[in-house]
Amino acid sequence: MRRRLTALATLVLGAAVFGAAAPATAAAPPHAVAHSSTTLPTLVSTATAAEACTPGNAVYSPEAPSALARLDAEQANRLATGEGVVVAIVDSGVDASNPHLAGTVIGGIDLVGDGERADGLTDTTGHGTAIAGQIAAQPVAGSGVVGLAPGAKLLSVRVFRSTDKQDIDKGFGPSSQRLADGIHWAADNGADIINVSMSQTSDSAVLRAAVEHAAAVGALVVASAGNRESDADAEDAARYPAAYEQALGVSAADPRGLATDSSIHGPQVDVTAPGSDVLTAFPGGGDCVFAPDAPASSFATGYASAAAALVAEAHPEDPPAGWAYRLAATALRADADNRDDVNGWGFIQPTAAIELLPDQTTRGPASPFFDTVESAARPPAAAVSPDHGASPFLLTRDAALLTAIGGASLLGVLGILIVLRRRTEDPVVDQAEVEREGGLLNRADPHAEATRIS
Secondary structure (H helix, E strand, C coil), rough: HHHHHHHHHHHHHHCCCCCCCCCCCEEEEEEEEEEEECCCCCEEEECCCCCCCCCCCCCCCCCCHHHHHHHCHHHHHHHCCCCCCEEEECHHHHHCCCCCHHCCCEEEEEECCCCCCCCCCCCCHHHHHHHHHHHCCCCCCCCCCCCCCCCCCEEEECCCCCHHHHHHHHCCCCHHHHHHHHEEEEEECCCCEEECCCEECCCHHHHHHHHHHHHHCCCCCECCCCCCCCCCCCCCCCCCCCCCCCEEEEECCCCCCCCCCEEEECCCCCCEEECCCCCEEECCCCCEEEECCCCCHHHHHHHHHHHHHHHHCCCCCCCHHHHHHHHHHHCCCCCCCEEECEEEECEECCHHHHHHHCCCCCCCCCCEEEEECCCCCCCCCCCCCCCCCHHHHHHHHHHHHHHHHHHHHHHHHHHHHHHHHHHHHHCCCCCCHHHHHHHCCCCCCCCCCCCCCC
16 A cells, blocks of 8 residues: 555646547447446435525534444444545546545546536535545544544545436446546545445446456455436446445445345345434535435445555555455354345444454455465365265165174174183183083193293
């Protein structure tokens, strides 16, 4: 992570001289990307419905985000705050004018080309700003909002304007190519964690390559597993980029810590995180509650990215796969050795992830540190090799033969013990008596002298 500080320095300098972005072509994208929610989550007032959640109207909520208690943020922040870690938000942009984000957003880029700021610090929907607040919001007088990783720095990578039809028709909606370009740019400009609160149903060569490139240069992509709200009839299946091996796929959990049918289930789900009733920053200043009714994986992804930033600070020597592994291995679940397509490996536990000392007995997903297949903590796998050639009658015969041999051996031992006892009782043995007794066990050697036992 430290090795990319040069890239960050260049970025901060470059942001001042970018100028206006060249308009992007309005051609239809090759692959449509479904935002975690086609209609962005409803904004609910934290003060009064007439005032809060209105751009430019700074209304603050004195309550702390409920998710922080469920994530044991206070204890986790005693160990790490995300200091020295850079999180890129590949989204609708970030409005850095919100006081919660003052000094936190260190740069960015606009890849939409709709005439907004070239540095990506514009957000016409509020979605990217909300994610930014979840991750690294700073304390503001009168507000209880604070991020899970308040020491982290943010990059705004603006890849779409909105999911409205008119913006999509103009070429300003999400697309595979622009999303891939955003991940690539973030990875090459100092990001350690790349938050992607978007998903799509189709695999994409360019998107896959971008995620692989990010991992190769030391960045972890944390991505949404998908929302049912965007498509009520959507089948549970893989969503991308969450389903790629190098990404950490996140599903939304309700207040009980369990995923619901609001999220898409499938092999892309690695962990769950809080995704409902999310109190965070809003464009233009102020606070707002997102996803008040149904959990949304967009915001679960934001908290998972923040948790990854904490782990990255505590373990800078780990590869990105190591940060993802710590979160998955320590996640709260019913069966320590198994994941499922609903909850993945379970509900993230940032403190436990930071404190984990992995070894061969660590239970959970495959470890990037050790070979845990033969973990002593796991029950041994039963190896069944059916033999179709042996007759049950032959097996019975062999068993009977072994029993007979064993019985004869036992009788032999008993006979020897009896002879020894008799010799102990009769020190002098009469040869004639021996010959008279006969028998295999009692027959004396004609050339041996009589044995006397005193």
